[in-house]
Amino acid sequence: MSTTADLERLAEDLAAEARPDRAGTGVSPHRTALRRLRSDPVAVVSGAVVLVLVLLGLLAPLVTSLWGIHATVGHPDAPRPSEVLLFDGYPAVGPPYEPFTWQHPLGLAPRTGVDNLATLLYGLRTSLGVAVVATVLTTLVGVGVGLVAGFVGGRTDRVVSFVIDLFLSFPFLLGALALAPIVVSRFSTDPDGLALAQVVALVAVLVTFGWMGLARLIRGQVLSLREREFVQAAVVMGLSTRHILLKELLPNLVAPIVVAVSLSVPAFVAAEAGLSYLGIGLTGVPSLGQTINQAVDSFERYPLYLWAPVLTVMVLVLALNLLGDAVRDAFDPRTRR
Amino acid sequence: MAGFVARRLTSALLVVTLTSMFVFALFFLGPGNPAGPVCEAQGRCTPERLAAIERQMGLDQSVVTQYAAFVRGLVVDRTVVVGGEHTCAAPCLGISYGSRQEVTEELARRFPATLSVAVGGATIYLLVGVTTGSLAARWRGTTADRLLVGGSLLVSSVPYYLLALLAWIVLALQWGLFPGTGYTPLTEDPVAWASGLLLPWLVLGVAGSTQYARYTRGAMVETLGEDYITTARAKGLSPRRVVFGHGLRAAIAPVLTIFGLDMAALLAGTVFTEQIFGIDGVGSWALEAVRAPQDFPVLHATVLLGAVLVVVANLVVDLAYGLVDPRVRTS
Numbered sequence: 001m002s003t004t005a006d007l008e009r010l011a012e013d014l015a016a017e018a019r020p021d022r023a024g025t026g027v028s029p030h031r032t033a034l035r036r037l038r039s040d041p042v043a044v045v046s047g048a049v050v051l052v053l054v055l056l057g058l059l060a061p062l063v064t065s066l067w068g069i070h071a072t073v074g075h076p077d078a079p080r081p082s083e084v085l086l087f088d089g090y091p092a093v094g095p096p097y098e099p100f101t102w103q104h105p106l107g108l109a110p111r112t113g114v115d116n117l118a119t120l121l122y123g124l125r126t127s128l129g130v131a132v133v134a135t136v137l138t139t140l141v142g143v144g145v146g147l148v149a150g151f152v153g154g155r156t157d158r159v160v161s162f163v164i165d166l167f168l169s170f171p172f173l174l175g176a177l178a179l180a181p182i183v184v185s186r187f188s189t190d191p192d193g194l195a196l197a198q199v200v201a202l203v204a205v206l207v208t209f210g211w212m213g214l215a216r217l218i219r220g221q222v223l224s225l226r227e228r229e230f231v232q233a234a235v236v237m238g239l240s241t242r243h244i245l246l247k248e249l250l251p252n253l254v255a256p257i258v259v260a261v262s263l264s265v266p267a268f269v270a271a272e273a274g275l276s277y278l279g280i281g282l283t284g285v286p287s288l289g290q291t292i293n294q295a296v297d298s299f300e301r302y303p304l305y306l307w308a309p310v311l312t313v314m315v316l317v318l319a320l321n322l323l324g325d326a327v328r329d330a331f332d333p334r335t336r337r
Numbered sequence: 338m339a340g341f342v343a344r345r346l347t348s349a350l351l352v353v354t355l356t357s358m359f360v361f362a363l364f365f366l367g368p369g370n371p372a373g374p375v376c377e378a379q380g381r382c383t384p385e386r387l388a389a390i391e392r393q394m395g396l397d398q399s400v401v402t403q404y405a406a407f408v409r410g411l412v413v414d415r416t417v418v419v420g421g422e423h424t425c426a427a428p429c430l431g432i433s434y435g436s437r438q439e440v441t442e443e444l445a446r447r448f449p450a451t452l453s454v455a456v457g458g459a460t461i462y463l464l465v466g467v468t469t470g471s472l473a474a475r476w477r478g479t480t481a482d483r484l485l486v487g488g489s490l491l492v493s494s495v496p497y498y499l500l501a502l503l504a505w506i507v508l509a510l511q512w513g514l515f516p517g518t519g520y521t522p523l524t525e526d527p528v529a530w531a532s533g534l535l536l537p538w539l540v541l542g543v544a545g546s547t548q549y550a551r552y553t554r555g556a557m558v559e560t561l562g563e564d565y566i567t568t569a570r571a572k573g574l575s576p577r578r579v580v581f582g583h584g585l586r587a588a589i590a591p592v593l594t595i596f597g598l599d600m601a602a603l604l605a606g607t608v609f610t611e612q613i614f615g616i617d618g619v620g621s622w623a624l625e626a627v628r629a630p631q632d633f634p635v636l637h638a639t640v641l642l643g644a645v646l647v648v649v650a651n652l653v654v655d656l657a658y659g660l661v662d663p664r665v666r667t668s
Contacts, residue, residue: 162348166355169598169647170647173601173604173605173643174604174639177624177627178363179363181626181631181636182363182364184627184631266494270496299506299510300510310503317499318494321493325494
């Protein structure tokens with residue numbers, strides 16, 4: 001995966017930065033990075049796009065209730081499928097047969113009659129929610145494992161490195177394939193439980209196969225930081241390991257962590273939509289990938305139904321990726337002025 | 338060297354064994370009941386019928402006994418009960434709950450399609466990626482270089498399956514290009530084989546090549562700054578020989594490592610490709626097996642196959658590393 005290679009490149013850059021010949025300029029590296037980010041047009045534009053999409057996702061309940069649309073089939077206020085659907089299963093209002101209507105800007109879904117805009121907004125919410133939770137958890141696991149392995153060293157480090165290699169060589173898609181049917185068969189009689197279990201299982205798969213890159217990067221960083229004077233001084237002063245890890249080492253690892261976070265959010269958004277598209281992700285809650293899956297079959301009759309979620313995922317992942325890339329460049333000491 | 342090979346082989350075997358145990362435990366010890374789909378397939382499933390089927394399938398025995406039976410089946414023929422008795426020739430990966438056929442037979446039937454997609458795509462992205470990456474490094478700083486870098490960033494920022502889906506919809510469905518996309522066995526009709534897989538190969542190739550172009554460019558820019566490149570230039574060698582003869586030889590090793598690590602991504606790409614272009618390979622088989630009624634033996638076999646492929650790819654790359662880069666051999 002590209003993220004691993006990107007992180008490895010970053011590690012080299014950071015190692016170059018750690019050389020003592022860098023003259024102090026009086027501005028902290030993080031502030032420099034922020035300033036560079038603000039003057040980077042790609043970062044500003046993609047950041048704005050991300051902000052709009054995040055707000056739309058966050059405010060999905062508000063927007064849909066103001067608009068009077070609903071994302072679930074059984075909602076009491078929503079029109080019954082039989083009222084809005086024709087005999088062939090396609091909607092009686094809006095596209096593909098009738099002209100555009102403000103009531104349902106993206107039309108209704110065939111067969112279920114659910115509003116497409118509402119599904120899209122809630123799908124955005126699901127995607128971003130899953131990605132953010134998975135990113136937080138992978139960061140915690142990755143940083144924790146990396147810190148301990150790098151600082152303690154010895155046998156612990158060898159075992160951890162072996163486990164990292166083991167997980168790196170196992171495709172996460174296979175993990176999702178193995179886990180999905182178990183979740184479905186366990187909760188097949190309980191739709192609400194199934195929806196929740198799918199979200200939990202999906203996050204679990206993403207975290208299980210997503211923590212290794214950061215752990216490896218942090219471990220490498222800690223290995224070199226451990227030899228620096230301030231850490232050795234802390235050891236000599238008899239400070240607790242906990243203090244050294246959290247108060248001495250962690251503040252020096254902010255840059256790689258920020259970069260890893262900003263690159264893993266788009267990766268997780270893409271992974272969630274991809275798995276749901278394949279039918280091994282989420283089926284119980286609105287999800288962009290799931291809508292794409294359903295819309296492919298009716299594409300020739302009803303293109304808008306497919307284009308809306310496809311373009312949304314594309315724009316979201318693209319903007320997040322470009323933003324993450326800009327963040328990495330901003331933190332990259334090689335191009336620092 | 339022999340010690341290195343032995344160590345790598347041991348670790349590869351360990352990874353495959355652990356994966357197989359993990360997946361087995363997940364299916365047969367986890368919350369799902371493998372007897373459930375078999376029972377449901379035969380009409381109304383009462384608790385007594387379920388219990389009887391569990392006993393027939395040996396699911397009431399300890400998971401260690403069951404795993405031992407599975408491992409023994411890899412070397413000697415065994416009898417498997419799935420709704421009836423089936424003999425399963427070694428190496429036995431079980432009997433499919435859906436088709437009641439030996440899993441290995443169907444795997445052998447479907448694997449060529451998957452292999453064709455993966456090998457064709459990988460060939461294109463390695464060739465295109467390494468070539469464009471080297472050229473970009475040679476023309477470093479020019480407009481061509483910036484376009485290449487920008488374009489590759491853009492393409493690799495979009496999820497692969499969306500690119501494939503767009504290619505399928507726009508190129509194949511709307512514009513009617515690439516008619517007859519699908520899989521025909523190579524042995525049956527080589528022309529139909531190649532023309533049917535052309536679009537999947539191109540999509541997989543283009544999407545994958547952007548990353549390799551970036552890796553190659555990075556490695557080449559570094560290599561072209563080395564002293565021996567300056568020496569080669571000073572000797573009056575043509576720029577092409579300097580870049581592709583002297584530079585690429587040193588820069589290709591890290592790219593190969595990434596190729597090995599990327600095997601997992603290639604497999605994922607193949608699953609999406611099969612699904613989108615309607616190719617009847619191992620990936621779409623696994624996805625079918627996930628859908629109700631679930632087919633645990635098929636899933637177990639496909640996940641195991643994926644793990645084996647990834648491990649073997651890494652092993653081959655590790656061993657090939659020494660061949661490509663003599664500096665590794667001596668150290």
